[in-house]
Amino acid sequence: MTGTASEAARALLAADNILILTHRRPDGDTTGCAGALCRGLRQLGKTAYILENVELTRRYEGLIAPCYAPADFVPDCVVTTDIADYGLLTDNAEPYRDRLDVVLDHHRSNAMAAPVRVVRETAGACAELIADVLDEMGVTLTADIAECLYIALSTDTGCFRYSNTTPDTLRIAARCLEAGVDGGEINRRLFEVKSWPRFQMERIIFDTMEFLMDGKIALVIIRRADINRTGADMDDLDSIASLTRQIEGVQVGITITENTDGTSKISVRTTKEVDASAICAKCGGGGHLRAGGASLSCGPDAARDQIVDAARQVYAESELA
Amino acid sequence: MTGTASEAARALLAADNILILTHRRPDGDTTGCAGALCRGLRQLGKTAYILENVELTRRYEGLIAPCYAPADFVPDCVVTTDIADYGLLTDNAEPYRDRLDVVLDHHRSNAMAAPVRVVRETAGACAELIADVLDEMGVTLTADIAECLYIALSTDTGCFRYSNTTPDTLRIAARCLEAGVDGGEINRRLFEVKSWPRFQMERIIFDTMEFLMDGKIALVIIRRADINRTGADMDDLDSIASLTRQIEGVQVGITITENTDGTSKISVRTTKEVDASAICAKCGGGGHLRAGGASLSCGPDAARDQIVDAARQVYAESELA
Missing domain, CATH: 3.10.310.30 (Diaminopimelate Epimerase; Chain A, domain 1)
Structure with missing residues (x-):
């Protein structure tokens, strides 16, 4: 059983203080989704933060590190992005383990429980679902939100190369370019430059x-x-x-x-x-x-x-x- | 001065026997454009062929080789795809040099003359223009046409990675996937497998x-x-x-x-x-x-x-x- 993007949007709109969780060994999708959702919620006037992820690497630092929650933040709504299983929660997410409010994911194997649980198995990246949730909430796709989504889409699909790339992946990426994302520079950094x-x-x-x-x-x-x-x-x-x-x-x-x-x-x-x-x-x-x-x-x-x-x-x- | 896709569509619809030219050292864009256009015209009941290109490599063979014109073909309309300059015409295109009817290209430097000349400089691949021309002519985007377009789009943009990728590139690629193109397999062959x-x-x-x-x-x-x-x-x-x-x-x-x-x-x-x-x-x-x-x-x-x-x-x- 999976819910819809509009159910997730309603749950988020009903909350005021939102905490977003990312998974262990964070990749571009979980960090891009969290970064886009947090910035979108803030655009709507919400207080939104992302829980610190100590395994974050420099590659995705800019997406979530600036949004880390202060130690004393008390959320009234806890959301997960791209987290398939409880074992993938970070250690500091343990207090929220049994009180997740919204689960947003695209893994067929998703085993998380929450009052609102949306798992879009057909999506190449969880960011496709996040884009819909942002649209449903009436968030404007600004360049910074679009950059988060674009990185999530491109990293989870091998820069649109793999068979998991869907028409939605490409259409949302098109909107991200229109919103001002410099896809060429991002992809050069993520996929071409070898350290x-x-x-x-x-x-x-x-x-x-x-x-x-x-x-x-x-x-x-x-x-x-x-x-x-x-x-x-x-x-x-x-x-x-x-x-x-x-x-x-x-x-x-x-x-x-x-x-x-x-x-x-x-x-x-x-x-x-x-x-x-x-x-x-x-x-x-x-x-x-x-x-x-x-x-x-x-x-x-x-x-x-x-x-x-x-x-x-x-x-x-x-x-x- | 550049014409429009609908002007090109009108010129092609008015013809019955159409010959399509590709450029020297043919790449995925020129062969994909020619392949898509030829198949689209045939779908409309036209007699359409592609002029043989002796420099064709095995990578793009399937796109144009099956459509090569017989030696005795007499066209009433000659079209170029992705050819920026007369010097890029193949040797066997020499007889058509001064009687080109439709020029379709995306190179800013395009120096070709024809009654209908459409140069879309903003396009990442010439295939973006071809897709519009096919739409204007009322061609249905079948899987074989979509595969030609997809290969043209992906090869000219480094599989959607380079900065020349436009929102149109991605939206047309999305339509190609919907038409049945196996993007994952194509990209694996073109971009991942090393001989x-x-x-x-x-x-x-x-x-x-x-x-x-x-x-x-x-x-x-x-x-x-x-x-x-x-x-x-x-x-x-x-x-x-x-x-x-x-x-x-x-x-x-x-x-x-x-x-x-x-x-x-x-x-x-x-x-x-x-x-x-x-x-x-x-x-x-x-x-x-x-x-x-x-x-x-x-x-x-x-x-x-x-x-x-x-x-x-x-x-x-x-x-x-």
């Missing part, structure tokens, strides 16, 4: 990439020593697991990251021929059809052997079937 | 990239031996000159390609701080503010010294100014 650490990490990755099974499997190990040497941080390593799958003929891209404690994080990306979650399940992990993951307590080289075996098994099984 | 030769060329480029002036200048030499060894063709080297500018802090990206005869082709890409055409002009070339080029009769290493000198001079002059 020095990122550039060096990519160079290492492409130089050490290993190909198996006639190039159907590509495998990369991201070693802690390289991360330390290049000074790469979370932003620099963002979506680095997708690099393996970019090469012609690769069906299974495996990225093994050596954690600080010497254990291994495995990310598997596949094309439509292979089930990523089936491969990861053999190593105690899981995921979706085209993207899966697993955590192993061993080091990256032992992890390599396990996940390669798992991939080979999945291939063997599918050939038997 | 083996491309992957190897990028590896060479990133390994040998040279940085000057505290990283403000990045320089790459693409040697003929590497091209031959990797088997890279025109498609594989497409927009390879943009790689240098992707790195944080780089203001001037220089790519020198060794031609088959040992001479050098220089491409310069700059960020907003530096004028690319000013640098290229010092080596006998020219171009735009952020993209320029030059041809030198010397080999790539001598060309390197000349163009680096030119870049340093432009920096020195701007500091004096």
Whole structure:
């Protein structure tokens, strides 16, 4: 059961002091949605804030950091944006866990409860829903609100490249450009410019990439020593697991990251021929059809052997079937 | 002076046998426009063909190759799509040079003459104009027409990433998705998958990239031996000159390609701080503010010294100014 954008708008219009929550490891969608909603509510004369998110990276800082709630803020309405599950609430959101008023999301798996709960599964970005809620409330799409929405839309759809991009994604982005957003400059910053650490990490990755099974499997190990040497941080390593799958003929891209404690994080990306979650399940992990993951307590080289075996098994099984 | 989409529509509707021309080194916009227009005219019962373009690469083959005109086709109306200048007409278009009926383009520099000449300078892709012409003629946007338009829009705007993307670009792309275009799959093929030769060329480029002036200048030499060894063709080297500018802090990206005869082709890409055409002009070339080029009769290493000198001079002059 999902509500409508106009129900959400009514609930928000009935409130005076609104607190907006974002999810752990905040991305462009959760921060863009929160930033747009907060600014829109303020335009209507409401007192609105965003709860601080300590995991915020510099990439999305401007969207929400200027709107952080003071410590003594007492909301009469708590809203979540793009948060699929209670486990994705930040630690400081714990007091609001059982008193959420409005849930706004687009994840099919959404497991949050609230009097008003709107989950638009068809949306490429949660920002499509937020745009409708803002329209329903009568908010004017100013340049600052449009910039938040645009960043949410573009980051969640690979800059309008992925199959989750909808006609609505594109039409709302068109309105954002009309509202004064400099899409070219934003996209250059978000999608084109490689930081020095990122550039060096990519160079290492492409130089050490290993190909198996006639190039159907590509495998990369991201070693802690390289991360330390290049000074790469979370932003620099963002979506680095997708690099393996970019090469012609690769069906299974495996990225093994050596954690600080010497254990291994495995990310598997596949094309439509292979089930990523089936491969990861053999190593105690899981995921979706085209993207899966697993955590192993061993080091990256032992992890390599396990996940390669798992991939080979999945291939063997599918050939038997 | 530029005409309107409805004037172009009227001229096309008045004709029965229409021939469409594409430009040399055909890209996604010229082929997508021609493909969409040809299919749209056929939907209206017209006899429409596209003149063969011998430089067509496999990437855009499906858009126009199936519509090539038979040798004995006699048009009563000749249309150009996305062709800015007579020098960009293919050799086999020579007989039509002085009898063009409709010119459809979006280049500010368009220098073509015709009874109906529509140049929409504000459009990110010529396909925006074509979409209007199709609408004016009453063509239904079927999936095959929409795919041509979508590819034209996405390739000319870096998949909606560049600053030339307009609200119209995005709204027409939205209609294309609604008409059944699989944008995710198209974009994966056009923008994400790297061929083996491309992957190897990028590896060479990133390994040998040279940085000057505290990283403000990045320089790459693409040697003929590497091209031959990797088997890279025109498609594989497409927009390879943009790689240098992707790195944080780089203001001037220089790519020198060794031609088959040992001479050098220089491409310069700059960020907003530096004028690319000013640098290229010092080596006998020219171009735009952020993209320029030059041809030198010397080999790539001598060309390197000349163009680096030119870049340093432009920096020195701007500091004096």
